[in-house]
Amino acid sequence: MSSSAFVLLGILLSSFATGCAIFFLREGSHRLRTGLNLAGATVKILFVVALLRGVYQGVVYQISFTVAPGVTLALGADANSVFFVTLSSVLWFWTTLYAVGYLEGSPRRSRFFGFFSLCVTATVGIALAANLVTFLVFYELLTISTFPLVVHRGTRKALRAGRVYLAYTVGGGTVLLLAVAWLQSIAGPVAFTERGALGAVVDTHPVQLKILFFLFVAGLGVKSALVPLHGWLPRAMVAPAPVSALLHAVAVVKAGAFGIVRLVYDVYGVETAQQLGVLRPLAILAGVTIVYGSVRALVQDDLKKRLAYSTVSQVSYITLGAAVFGPLATLGGIVHLVHQGIMKITLFFAAGNYAETLGIHRVSEMDGVGRRMPWTTIAFTIGALGMIGVPPLAGFVSKLYIKQGAIAAGEAWVTLVLAVSSLLNAAYFLPILYRAWFLPPPEAWPAERETGRFETHWMLLLPPLFTALMVVLAGVFAESGLSPLAWARIIAGREYGP
Amino acid sequence: MSPDRLLFLLPLVPLLAAVVAFVAPGWSRRAGLAAATAMPPLALWTAMGVLESGMLSLPLGGWTAPLGIALRADGLSAVMVLAVAVVGFFISLHAAASFPGAGVQTHRERFFWPLWLLLLAGLNALFVSGDVFNLYVCLEITGIAAVSLVATAGSPDAIRAALRYLFVSLSGSLFYLMGVAILYGGTGVLDLVLLVEVVAGDPPAIIACLLMTGGLMMKTALFPMHFWLPPAHSSAPAPVSAALSALVVKGGLYILLRLWFGPFADLVGDGAIQWIGGLGAAAIVWGSWQAIHQPRLKLVVAYSTVAQLGYLFLLFPIAWSAADRTAAFTGGVVLLLSHATAKAAVFLAAGNVLAAVGNDRVPSLCGLSRWLPVSAFAMGLAGVALIGLPPSAGFIGKWLLVVAALEQGQWWWVAVLLLGSVLAAVYIIRLLGPAFVMPDSDQPPNPVSRIAEWTAFALAALSVLLGFVAIWPARLLAASVGSGFSP
Numbered sequence: 001m002s003s004s005a006f007v008l009l010g011i012l013l014s015s016f017a018t019g020c021a022i023f024f025l026r027e028g029s030h031r032l033r034t035g036l037n038l039a040g041a042t043v044k045i046l047f048v049v050a051l052l053r054g055v056y057q058g059v060v061y062q063i064s065f066t067v068a069p070g071v072t073l074a075l076g077a078d079a080n081s082v083f084f085v086t087l088s089s090v091l092w093f094w095t096t097l098y099a100v101g102y103l104e105g106s107p108r109r110s111r112f113f114g115f116f117s118l119c120v121t122a123t124v125g126i127a128l129a130a131n132l133v134t135f136l137v138f139y140e141l142l143t144i145s146t147f148p149l150v151v152h153r154g155t156r157k158a159l160r161a162g163r164v165y166l167a168y169t170v171g172g173g174t175v176l177l178l179a180v181a182w183l184q185s186i187a188g189p190v191a192f193t194e195r196g197a198l199g200a201v202v203d204t205h206p207v208q209l210k211i212l213f214f215l216f217v218a219g220l221g222v223k224s225a226l227v228p229l230h231g232w233l234p235r236a237m238v239a240p241a242p243v244s245a246l247l248h249a250v251a252v253v254k255a256g257a258f259g260i261v262r263l264v265y266d267v268y269g270v271e272t273a274q275q276l277g278v279l280r281p282l283a284i285l286a287g288v289t290i291v292y293g294s295v296r297a298l299v300q301d302d303l304k305k306r307l308a309y310s311t312v313s314q315v316s317y318i319t320l321g322a323a324v325f326g327p328l329a330t331l332g333g334i335v336h337l338v339h340q341g342i343m344k345i346t347l348f349f350a351a352g353n354y355a356e357t358l359g360i361h362r363v364s365e366m367d368g369v370g371r372r373m374p375w376t377t378i379a380f381t382i383g384a385l386g387m388i389g390v391p392p393l394a395g396f397v398s399k400l401y402i403k404q405g406a407i408a409a410g411e412a413w414v415t416l417v418l419a420v421s422s423l424l425n426a427a428y429f430l431p432i433l434y435r436a437w438f439l440p441p442p443e444a445w446p447a448e449r450e451t452g453r454f455e456t457h458w459m460l461l462l463p464p465l466f467t468a469l470m471v472v473l474a475g476v477f478a479e480s481g482l483s484p485l486a487w488a489r490i491i492a493g494r495e496y497g498p
Numbered sequence: 499m500s501p502d503r504l505l506f507l508l509p510l511v512p513l514l515a516a517v518v519a520f521v522a523p524g525w526s527r528r529a530g531l532a533a534a535t536a537m538p539p540l541a542l543w544t545a546m547g548v549l550e551s552g553m554l555s556l557p558l559g560g561w562t563a564p565l566g567i568a569l570r571a572d573g574l575s576a577v578m579v580l581a582v583a584v585v586g587f588f589i590s591l592h593a594a595a596s597f598p599g600a601g602v603q604t605h606r607e608r609f610f611w612p613l614w615l616l617l618l619a620g621l622n623a624l625f626v627s628g629d630v631f632n633l634y635v636c637l638e639i640t641g642i643a644a645v646s647l648v649a650t651a652g653s654p655d656a657i658r659a660a661l662r663y664l665f666v667s668l669s670g671s672l673f674y675l676m677g678v679a680i681l682y683g684g685t686g687v688l689d690l691v692l693l694v695e696v697v698a699g700d701p702p703a704i705i706a707c708l709l710m711t712g713g714l715m716m717k718t719a720l721f722p723m724h725f726w727l728p729p730a731h732s733s734a735p736a737p738v739s740a741a742l743s744a745l746v747v748k749g750g751l752y753i754l755l756r757l758w759f760g761p762f763a764d765l766v767g768d769g770a771i772q773w774i775g776g777l778g779a780a781a782i783v784w785g786s787w788q789a790i791h792q793p794r795l796k797l798v799v800a801y802s803t804v805a806q807l808g809y810l811f812l813l814f815p816i817a818w819s820a821a822d823r824t825a826a827f828t829g830g831v832v833l834l835l836s837h838a839t840a841k842a843a844v845f846l847a848a849g850n851v852l853a854a855v856g857n858d859r860v861p862s863l864c865g866l867s868r869w870l871p872v873s874a875f876a877m878g879l880a881g882v883a884l885i886g887l888p889p890s891a892g893f894i895g896k897w898l899l900v901v902a903a904l905e906q907g908q909w910w911w912v913a914v915l916l917l918g919s920v921l922a923a924v925y926i927i928r929l930l931g932p933a934f935v936m937p938d939s940d941q942p943p944n945p946v947s948r949i950a951e952w953t954a955f956a957l958a959a960l961s962v963l964l965g966f967v968a969i970w971p972a973r974l975l976a977a978s979v980g981s982g983f984s985p
Contacts, residue, residue, distance in 0.1 A: 023875075068832065068894045068968035069825045070901065107936075111867070133897075137888035144882060154936040162934075163927060170923045173887070174916050181897065181912070185904035 005063040007054065008075045010047040011085065011124050014040050015092070019117030025110045034100050037113055041093040044124070048089045055082055062130065070189065073137065076130030078192065079491040080266065080334075083484075084127035084258050087338050091250045091345055092120045094463040098349055099242035101459025102356060112152055116246070118145035123251045126258060131191040132180045132267065135259065139176065139223075142255055143169040149243045150236050161235040168232040169252075172222025179215040182208075183267075192262060194494045196269020206276060209268070213278040216263050217285070224256025224319065225312045227289040234308040241352025244304060248311045249345035254337065257318040261334065264322045265495045274325045283323035287417040289316040294424035301362050303351050306428060307344070313421060314340050314387060321402050324414060327492045329405025335488035336398035339386070342470045343395055346383035349464035350376050357456040359447025363432055368441025373455045377436050379468035384429040386471045389422050394474040397485060501547025504540065505556045505569040508579060509623035511536050516615035526611035527594055533615055534590035537622075541583035544626075545576040545974060552978045555628065568689065570628035572978035577831055577971050578625040578752060581838045584960070585744050586618050588953045592846050593737040595949035596853065606650050606735065613650070617643035617741065624749050629688040630678050630710075633753050637674065637717065641667035644746045647738040648730050659729035666716050666726045670750070673713030680706040681761075693761035707762045711774075714757075717750035720774075720811060721781035724804045728788075731803060732796040736849020739796065743803040744842035748834060751810055758814065771818045778811025779914040786921030790928065795848050795858040798925055799841070802884060805918060806837045809896075812911050816903045824979060828972040829898025835971065836891035836961050840880035843957035847873040847880070850950050854942035863929060865937025872951040874933045876958040881926035883961035886919045891964035898968075 018040030025033050054061065055077055064074035077085070099116065103109055122145055125138030143166070151162035183190055186208060187201045202209060222229045233253070237244060247253060264273055264282075273279050293313030300306040317340065321333015353376045354360040354369060370377040386393035399418055406414035454461055478485040515533035519526035547554050554571040561567075571579070593614070597607045620639035627633045645667055649660040682688055684703060685696045697703050719727040727747070731739050758766055758774075785805030792798045813830030820826040848858055850873040855862045867874040883890035896915055903911040 065966075066969055067966050068898060069822075069828055069972050071894060071897060071968070108868075111871075137893075140888045140893075144887060148934065151931070151934045154934045159931050159934065163931060166923065166927055170885075170887075170920065174920055177897075177900070178912065178916055181900045181904055184901055 004061045007047055007051050008061055008063050014044040015117045016121040019114045022110055023114040027110055037096050041096045044089045045093055048086055051077055071133055073134045074130040075128045081127050083487055085124050087341050088123045088250045095242050095246050097459055098463040101457045102242050115145050115148045119251055126255045136180050140173050143173055146252055150239045158238045161238045164235050165232045168222050172219050176219030179212055179219055183212055192266035196272045197267055202272055210276055210278055220256050220259040223252050224315055225253055226285055227292045230312045234305050237304045237308050245345045245348035249341040253315050257315050260319050261322050270495055279323045279325055286316040286320035286323055290417055290421045294421050298428045301364055303363050307347050311344055324405050324409050324411055326405045326409045327496050328401050328408055330492040331488050332398050332401030332405055334491055335485050338484040339394035339398045342467050343383045343386040346379050346464050346467040350380035353456050353460050357449055357451055358445035366435045367439040370436040371441055379464035381433055382468040382471050388425040388429055392475040394471045397475055397478045501543055502554045502556050504543055505554055505571055505626050507540055508626055509619045512615045513619040516612045519615055520612040523608050530590055530611040530615055531594055534587045537583035538587055541579045544571055544579055548573055548576040549977050567632055568628040569626045571626045573974035575625045576974050581835055582621050582745055585838050585842050588957050589737045589740050592950050592953040595947040609650050613643050613647050621745055628690055631688045634675050634678055638671050640746055640749055644742055648734040651733055651735050656733040659733045662726050663730040670713040670716035673709045677706040677710035690760055697761045699765055707765050714750040714754045718747050721777050721784055727804055728797055728800040731800040736846055740842040740845035744838040771815045775812050775815035778808040781808030782914055782918040789925040799844050809833055816899050816911055819906055820902050824976050825898055826902040827975055829895050831971050832891050832968045833895030835964055836883045836895055839957045840883035840961035843876050843880040843954045846954035847876045850946045854944050854946045863932040864935040866933035868937050869942035872955050876954040878930055879958035879962050885922045885926055889965045890962040894965045894968040
C-alpha cells in the first residue's frame with residue numbers, strides 16, 4: 001500500500017476501528033474504553049499531521065475503490081478537505097476527553113462511545129470524500145451513527161426528538177440522493193474539482209442545473225439547518241452535552257455547511273454558479289436564516305436551546321460567505337467553518353459544565369455563576385463575545401471578511417443583515433454574561449455536585465479552556481501563516497480564476 | 499472434476515441429506531448442518547466456473563436438448579445459488595441452535611430438517627434448471643416443502659396460513675404448467691435456449707405467456723396476489739420465515755426474469771413491461787403502508803417483504819430499455835441479495851425476540867438493546883440495508899436502478915424508489931426506536947442462544963458489507979452476457 005493510501009485510510013480507520021472495538025467492551029471496563037478512545041483520537045491527529053506535512057510538501061493524496069459498475073468510492077485531500085479534517089480531528093480529541101468526564105458513571109457507555117467514534121469516522125469521511133457519491137455515502141452514514149446518540153438517554157422525549165431528527169435527515173438524504181443521481185445522469189460521475197466539475201454541461205443543460213442546485217441545497221440544508229429546514233436542531237438538544245457539542249461544531253451541522261461549500265466551489269464552481277444566477281437566492285436564504293435564528297434565540301430561557309438557535313444563525317454565515325461572489329466573502333465564509341466550530345464547542349462545553357456541576361439548565365438560573373465557576377465562565381464569555389464579533393476574537397475576523405466581500409460584490413443588504421445579527425447576538429449573549437458576572441449567586445444551586453480540587457472535574461474543565469484559547473489565538477494571530485485564515489486564503493485563492 | 503459436472507451436486511447434496519434426516523431422525527441435525535456446510539463451497543465453485551467459461555451446462559444422462567434435459571448455470575444462476583448457500587447456511591445454524599438441545603427432539607424438529615433440506619434441494623435445482631418443465635417440477639417441490647414448513651409451527655393460525663399458502667401455491671403451479679403444456683404443444687420444445695428461437699407472436703404463445711406469468715406472480719406474491727404471504731411468513735417458526743422471505747419467493751421471480759427477458763422477449767411489449775413495473779410500484783407503496791401499521795414485529799417484516807419484492811419488479815421496466823442492461827441487472831441482483839440477507843437477519847432476530855420476551859408485539863421491543871444487544875444491532879444493520887442507506891448493498895442496488903432509470907428519463911420509477919426508502923425508514927424506525935428505551939431489568943425474561951443471536955448478526959453484516967463488493971455479482975452477470983441463456 002502506498003503511503004498516500006496509508007495516511008488517508010489511517011485517518012478514517014483510527015476512529016472506525018476504535019468504535020468497532022468499543023462496541024464489544026463490557027460496560028465495566030472503564031479504563032480500557034477511555035484508553036482506546038484517547039488513543040484513537042491521538043492516532044487520528046498524528047495521521048492528520050502527517051497529511052498536513054505531505055500536502056505542504058506537495059504530495060498528492062488519492063485513493064479509489066470501485067464498488068459497483070459506475071460507483072467509485074474515492075478519498076483525496078484537497079485544500080478544503082485538509083481544512084475540515086483538521087478541524088474535526090482536533091475537536092474530536094477534546095470532545096472525547098470531555099465526554100469521558102461527562103458520562104462518568106452513567107450507563108450504556110460502550111454503546112455511546114461506539115457510535116460516537118462512528119460519527120467522527122463519517123465526518124472525516126465527508127471531509128476526505130473526493131467525489132459526490134463518496135460524499136453521499138458518508139453523509140448518510142453520519143445520519144445513521146448520530147441517531148443512537150440523540151436518543152441515547154432512552155426517554156420518551158429523547159425518542160421523539162430522535163424520530164424528528166430522522167424524519168428531517170432521512171428526507172434530506174433522499175433529496176440529496178436524487179440530486180446526486182440526477183446530476184450523474186447528466187454529467188457522469190462528479191469528482192470534486194477546484195473551480196467546478198461540470199464543464200460543457202453548463203452550456204447544454206442550464207435549466208436542469210439551476211433546478212439541481214436548489215435540490216442540492218434542499219438536501220444539504222437539512223443538516224446545515226437552513227430555515228425552514230432547521231426544526232430538528234433545537235429538539236435534538238435532549239442529547240447529552242458532548243453530543244450537542246459534536247453535532248453543532250464538528251459533525252452534523254458542519255457537514256451540511258461543508259456540503260454547501262463543496263457544492264458551490266467544487267461541483268458547480270463559484271464562477272459558474274454566479275453565471276447561472278443561483279447564488280443570490282442562496283444568499284437571501286442564508287440571510288433570512290441568520291436573522292431568524294437570532295430572533296428565536298432571543299426568547300429561549302433554556303440555555304442549550306438558546307445556543308441551538310444561535311447555531312442556526314451562525315452556521316449560515318458559512319453559507320452566506322459561499323453565496324456572495326468574490327474572494328473576500330469566500331475567505332470569510334470558509335474561515336468561519338473553523339471559527340464557528342471552536343466558538344460553539346466552547347459554549348456547549350461550558351453549558352454542559354453548568355448542567356453537570358450545578359444543575360443549571362436555564363439562563364434564569366445563571367445568576368452569579370461566574371463566582372462559583374470562574375474558569376468555565378471565562379471560557380463561555382470568550383465564546384459569546386466571539387460570536388457577537390468583538391475584536392480581536394475569531395468571530396470578528398469572519399464577519400469582517402464577509403462584510404468586505406459583500407461590499408465588494410455590491411450586495412449592500414448583506415452588511416445590514418450582519419449588523420442586525422450582531423446586535424441580536426449581543427442582545428441574547430450579553431444578558432447571560434451580565435447575570436453570570438454581576439448578579440449575586442443564589443443561596444443554593446439547583447443540584448450541586450462534589451467536584452474535588454477544581455471548580456469541576458478536570459476533564460470537563462480543560463476542553464473549554466483549550467478551545468477558548470483557540471478562539472483568542474485564531475483572532476489575534478489571524479494574519480500569521482499558521483492561522484485558519486491563512487489556510488482559508490489559500491482555498492479562496494484557488495477557487496477564482498486568474 | 500470440471501465445474502460442469504458439479505452442477506448435479508448442488509441439488510443432490512441437500513436431497514441426500516434430506517433422505518438421511520427423514521429415515522434417521524437422530525441424525526437429522528447433523529445431516530442438515532453437514533449439507534449446509536457443504537453448500538457454500540459448492541456454490542463458490544460453480545461461481546468460479548461461470549466466471550471462467552461464461553456458462554456451465556450438464557446434459558443429464560448424456561442426452562442433449564431437445565431430447566434430453568440439461569442443467570445450466572450462468573451468472574444469474576450462480577448468484578442465486580450463492581445466495582441460497584450462504585443464507586441457507588446461517589439459517590441452518592440458527593435452527594440448530596434455537597431448537598431445544600440434543601436428546602429432546604420435538605415433533606417440530608422431527609419434520610423441520612427433512613423439509614428444510616428438501617427446500618434447499620428444490621431451490622438449487624430450480625436455479626440450475628435449463629428447461630421450463632424442469633422449472634415446474636422444482637417450483638412444485640419448493641412450494642410443497644415451504645407450505646409444510648409453515649405448518650410445522652403447529653398453531654391454528656399457522657395451519658390456516660399454510661392451507662391458504664398451499665392453495666395459492668398449487669394454483670400458481672397449475673397455471674404455470676398449463677402454460678408449459680401450450681408452449682410444448684405449439685413448439686415441441688421445452689429448453690429455455692431453444693425456446694428463444696421458436697416462440698412466435700401467435701395466440702397460443704401469448705396465452706402461454708399470460709398463464710405462466712400469472713402463475714408465477716401468485717408464487718412470488720406480487721401485488722395484488724400478495725395476500726397469502728404475510729400470514730404464512732409471520733406465523734412460521736423463525737428460520738422458516740427467514741427462508742421463505744429471503745429465498746423461496748425469489749424462485750418465481752427468477753423464472754419470470756428468465757422468461758420475460760428470454761423466450762417471451764418478443765411477445766412482451768413496452769406496455770406490458772410498464773404494467774408489471776406498475777404492479778411492483780403498487781406493491782412497494784401498499785406493502786410499506788401496511789408494514790407501518792402492523793401491531794406485531796413479524797407482520798411488519800412480512801409486509802416489508804411484499805414491498806421489497808416490488809423493487810425487484812421495477813427491474814423489468816428499468817432494465818428493458820437500458821443502454822447498459824448489465825448495470826441495471828446488477829442493481830436488481832444486488833438489491834435481491836441485500837434483501838435476502840437483510841430479511842433473513844431480521845426474521846432470525848425477530849425469532850430471538852420471540853424466544854426472549856414470549857411475544858413480538860411492537861411495544862415489547864422496549865429494552866431490546868439492553869437484553870439482546872446483538873440481535874438489536876442485527877436489526878439495525880439489516881434495517882439500514884432495507885431502507886437502502888449507504889454503505890449497504892441495498893443502497894448500491896437502488897443507486898444503480900435510480901441512475902439507470904434517470905438515464906432513460908423514466909423518472910416515475912425514481913420517485914417510487916425514493917418514496918419506498920422513506921416509507922421503509924418509517925417502519926424500521928418504528929421497530930428500532932423502542933429498542934433504545936431502558937428496561938427495568940438487566941436480563942430478558944428468557945435466555946437466548948448466543949449462536950442464534952450471532953447468526954442474525956452475521957447475515958445483517960453481510961447485507962451491509964455486500965455493498966462494498968457489489969462488483970462481484972456484476973462480474974458474474976457480465977461473464978455470461980451473450981451466452982444465449984442469460985437475460
